[in-house]
Amino acid sequence: MYRYNNFDKTFVTERVAHYRDQTQRYLDGKLSEEEFLQLRLRNGLYVQRLAPMLRVAVPYGTLSSDQLRMLAQIARQYDRGYGHLSTRQNMQFNWPELADVPDILADLASVEMHAIQTSGSCIRNVTTDQFAGAAADEYLDPRPVCEIIRQWSTAHPEFEWLPRKFKIAVTAAAEDRAAIGVHDVGLRLYQGEAEELLVDVYAGGGLGRTPVIGAQIYQGLPVRHLLSYLEALMRVYNRYGRRDNKYKARIKILVRAMTPDGFKAKVDAEWAHLKEGPSTLTPDQLHRMQGFFQGPDLTPTPSAATLLADQRLSQPAFDRWVRHNVTAHKVAGYGIVTLSTKATGVPPGDVSETQMDAVAHWADQYSSGEIRISHEQNFVLPHVALSDLHTLWEQAAEHDLATANAGLLSDMICCPGGDYCSLANAKSIPIAEALQRRFEDYDYQHDLGDLDINISGCMNACGHHHVGHIGILGVDKKGDEFYQISLGGHAGHGVNPPALGQIVGPSVARAEVADVVAKILHIFVDQRLEEESFLSCFNRLGLQPFKEGIYASAP
Secondary structure, eight states: OOOOOHHHHHHHHHHHHHHHHHHHHHHTTSSOHHHHHHHHHTTTEEEOSSSEEEEEOOGGGEEEHHHHHHHHHHHHHHSSSEEEEOTTSOEEESOOOGGGHHHHHHHHHTTTOOOTTSSSSSBOOOEEOTTTTTBTTBSSOOHHHHHHHHHHHTTOTTSSSOSSOBOEEEEOBSSOOSOGGGSSEEEEEEEOGGGOEEEEEEESOBOTTSOBOOEEEEEEEEGGGHHHHHHHHHHHHHHHSOSSOGGGOSHHHHHHHHOHHHHHHHHHHHHTTTTTSTTOOOHHHHHHHHHTTOOOOOOOOTTHHHHHHHHHHHOHHHHHHHHHHEEEBSSTTEEEEEEOOOOTTSOTTEEEHHHHHHHHHHHHHHSTTEEEEOTTSOEEEEEEEGGGHHHHHHHHHHTTOOOSOTTSTTSOEEOOGGGTOTTOSSOSHHHHHHHHHHTOOHHHHHHHOSOOEEEESSTTOTTOGGGSSEEEEEEEETTEEEEEEEEOOBOSOTTSOOBOOEEOSSOEEGGGHHHHHHHHHHHHHHHOOTTOOHHHHHHHHOSHHHHHHHHTTOO
């Protein structure tokens, strides 16, 4: 992974000192609430319903064991003993004292971490495939490009005060696990002829109040032009994006207003002034960055598969875990392990300081010291020998991190909702728990197959409900919490292109949500063809049979 140089260390350390001074001036009454607002946002600090929330940056979801241990220490010392894994591969602390945040940032800086640009109207944390650098279906590791974008965008003087927040996602695998179609900018990397690294650029995607699938505006951009093209794109957005209405300020609104072709024309015109300029990447620059991401030296051991097969045959519970939570690695004899945080009764994505320490220990013992955070709010160990899987599974089970449900119904995405967030219209966590308890039977989940349930407490869509196979959105009705159900959404991974869910009908009360989901699943089981997935079944049947099944008995 990328290691800080002297400039990086100085930059982050000085940023901590600046923020410490700003915080003290605010506490002394020398800065107003309005003056302090943008300063704290630029350092990842929100004021939520009950307490401040600090969002720590985990660039492209990659952590070292030492960094995770520091996060565990922060959870113990400054929070209530846990952290929250976000859908953007960051970690959030829900209970820090405002006066303690500078000390937390100093602790983070000591292990090459920070909270810079995790909030505010700027370019946020660049995200990518949680299996990057390890996946068998990967064309190349996208993280060097992510790091180049991160360095380019951090404290960029021209793009620190954008019309609204800006999110970039990158993929370089056959299966898009980064959901590039629903980001402000999505990038697909691949090798062209003569092994030249090329980029397809998508713009104007996003969820929230106005969900949109991004449009491709450039195909086959040579990677040496990536930064200059992004700079041109950001200039067009910065110049023409709405600043008079925050609900219409995202780039997706601008692209729709201009049309993708019109937006592309503006970007191309701007790019004409930047192409081959100082932002052009040289082969040496790219090669240097790739050097940070060479990965561990793994020796192929095809024979390990035989031992694993015997272990799976003798222990059905272990077999279930391997089937769902272990993904093919590019090196024979290794696997990518998803450590599910979705044990029944635990808010999705919440991890205790004890669990963090355990994962850090397993990373050192089994995964070359490397950890990932997934979009699905789970931990990932990317380089585990197949011969170590059984021991790891036993140890993970002792810490409630061995639930065999990756990709199944109970592996749901869920925002913190009304329990924490001041923007939420309704609570998300109780809905997740009700569904976990209603459908926790493994055999039933396994029979249903891959199924994404995504839950958001408001239209900001932090739970990505728009792209859930079953999406659940909390809404407010005269002070009461209700939930709107949508079906058929998809983030774009696998063989299906990204799609936005279709709203089934009127929202339902909290007590009815699990019953409505049960009706949806009953229709699916009754109507599916052999081996047909929920998404394929929905695409074949359409919305109407599900709508009729849900509301047929309604008065």
